[in-house]
Amino acid sequence: MKKAVRGMRLVYLGGVMVPLIGLIALLVGPLLWPVWAEVKGGSKIYRYRERVASGYYEGYEVSPRRARATVARPSTKRGLAAYGASSALVRIRTRLPDSHRGLKFYYRNSCVECHPKQxxxxxxxxxGITCRQCHGAEPIAAIKYHYSPMNPIRRHAYVCTKCHEGANVAxxxxxxxxPRAESAAAKxxxxxxxxxxxxxxLLLGGTLAFFIPHILMVFVQELAMKKKKPAIDFLLFFIPNRFIVQWREKLxxxxxxxxDKLIFFMEQKFVVAPRQLLSKIRKPANDDAKDIH
Amino acid sequence: MMTQRIYIKRYTRIQRIFHLWIILTFLTQADTGFSRLFITTDFGRFLTWIFGGYATAIQIHFWGGVLMMVCFGTHIIYIGIKVDWKNWKKSIFGPDSMVPNFQDARHLVERALWFFGIGSPPKFDRWAYPEKFGYWGVFWGVPLLAITGLMLRFPLLTTQFLPGWVLNVAALVHRAEALLAIAFIFVVHFFSGHLTPSKFPMNEAMFSGCVPLDEVEEEKPAWLERLKKEGKLEIVQAKTPPLWYRILYFSFGSAAFAIGIYLVIGAVIYGRYVQLH
Structure with missing residues (x-):
């Protein structure tokens, strides 16, 4: 028992305390440094500019930066050939001031006909919120258009705050x-x-994959076990007993x-050896003293 | 005629109260949670009807969660009082503690081998490894659910410190951890507590607080040996529970079992019709 306790102390310190400290750091860290949460608009200078600005923003000011991790990567690739930087601004619909410009019979369609997944x-x-309650009336600006109300720099103020009063940039x-969490798009x-x-x-599957066979094992064995017997006797009751006995003896x-060897080896390696190592580390002075005498 | 059985004490009164507390809050949380998760199906609509609508269900869910957190906090304080700090190594890593140790891994291997007729049955001490697993599952699950749940309940406060996409992840983790807990409790825990042949129809230990001596001899031989060695066997002898109390907890346990099975069957049948987002 004592051996096991000694070994477990190391395992406990490494396996429980370290994740615990990590979890605490993860929870407390953002409190100390809220900058991480806030996108550009959180900084004082940008808020000032927004207040005094006449509605004109430089491109770099309004393009999303920190929050980009969760937004689809901008790409100029369409079909076989890529657009140049300037033609992309005009040709790619997700960057237009009116994203549905020039679509035939546009006013006869509902949003869902073209955007079923959305x-x-x-x-x-x-x-039960409809598309227009957030995306607004015509013309609907593209999501990556700099002056769109959906632009991450002002989305919270123009869209979220309609219902979530007090919403900030984050x-x-x-x-x-x-996206569906298991999809390639999410990846x-x-x-x-x-x-x-x-x-x-994995956690769910692992737990159930371990414990459902386990409870069934206990179930079968206890059914078999009026007097302590391995469950295999019960499972193979239709085979004559002598075969089972032989088979089990062979097994x-x-x-x-x-x-037995494996258990002994594990015990040596994970319990006895660390214990010896620890005792060596703890008593160097005594060993020196012995050498001198 | 039944012979008089000797009972020994396994759970104290406060431990049983903790268990009852977690049963009540967990059932509330599972029911109200499922009523919201399955709202797009008839099953969810029925559950929501019981709890007074979509908006009321979330209120009950929140306050149930608060009670569960209070239970967890009280349990932490209880542990702090219960650990013998002067003798903390023995108290925390000893056989009366819930902390897993090398012996548990060995018991697991022995248990699996014994199934195939190799070796002898493992000699469990007071807490066997499945019991420890269940305990630690709740111990980590409750804070995780509490943190993600509070984040989703107070999104404006959360986004003052964390980016908004964390809420997407929090919703996923809250749902997944809840499903894990429900699957474990209503399938594994209920099966081993109610349907295992030696426990059928219900394992009374957690309500009556005591177990018969012959059962201990069979299931936890190392614990019994330890008790005999320390001469505590007379001290831990307990009275059998009165009849009215047995009737009460048998009906309560069966009701909890029925609710759990109802939720699991409903989830299996209606799971494919859930529209999350």
Whole structure:
């Protein structure tokens, strides 16, 4: 027992205390340094500029930077050939002041006919909010157009605050049109969500994959075990007993020594050896004293 | 005729109160949570109807969560009082503690091998490894659910310190951790507590606080040996619970079991019709 306790102390310090400290640091860290949360608009100088500005913004001022991790990567690639930087500004619809410019029969269509996937969001499904309540009336500016109300620098003020009074810039980076967590799109545009999903699924799957066979094992064995007997006797009750006995003896002969060896080896390596190492580290002075005498 | 069985004490009164507390809050949280998660299906609409609508369900969910957090906080204080700090190494890593140790890994291997008829059954001490796993599952699950739940409840406050996309992740983690907890409690914990042949129809220990001596001899031989060695066997002998109390906790436990199974079956049937976002 004592051996195990000694070994476990190391495991405990490494395996429990370190993650615990990490978790605390993760939770407390942002409190000390809120800058991380705030996108540009959070800084005093930008707020000042916004107040005094006449509505004109430089491109670098309004293009999203810190929050880009969750927004689809801008690309000039369309079809086979890429657009140049200046023609991309005109030709790519996600950057136009009127994103539906020149579409035929535009006014006869509803949004969902062309954007069926975009209805899959919490606001539509659970709160019954329609597209126009956020995206506004015609002309609907493209999401990456600098002066769009949906631009991350003013989205919180023009859109979110309609319902969420007091929303700030960081609040505006909540992803409404969230990709499915397990999809390739999420892996590319929102990796944190993607990996969180797979981690939780692994945890769920791992726990159930271990414990459901475990409870079934206990169930079967207890059914079999009026007097303590291995469950295999119960499972193989239709085979004549002598075969089982022989088979089990063979199994024990084959597997008992290597398993005992393995347990012994593990104990030596993880309990006895660290203990010796620790005792060596702890008592160097005594050893020196012995040498002198 | 039944012979008189000797009972020994396994759970103190405060431990049983903690368990009852977590049962009540957990069932509330599972029901109200499912009512919101499954709102796009008939199953969810029925649950929501019970709890007085979509908006009321979340209020109950919030206050249930607060009670659960209070339970957790009280438990932390209880641990702080219970640990013998002068003798902390023995108290924390000893056999009466819930902290896992090397012995548990060994018991697991022994248990699996014994299933195939190799070796002898593991000699469990007071807490066996599945019990420890369940305890630590709740111990980490409650703070995780509490933190993500509070973040989602107070998004404006959260986004003063964290970027908004953290809320996307928090919603996912809250949902996934809740499903993990529900799957573990309503499938694994209920199966081993109610349906295992030796425990059927219900494991009374957590409500009555005591277990019969012959059962301990069979399941936790190392604990019994330790008690005998320390001469504590007479001290821990307990009275059998009165009949009215047995009737009460049998009906309560069966009701909890029924609710759990109802939720699991509903989730399996209606899971494919859930529209999250």
């Amino acid at each position: 209805t899959r969001n919490l606001h539509s499904v659970r709160a 609040f505006g980076t909540y992803l409404i049109h969230e 590319e545009n929102f990796p944190v969500l993607y990996y969180a999903y797979w981690m939780m699924l 024990i002969k084959k597997w008992k020594p290597p398993i």
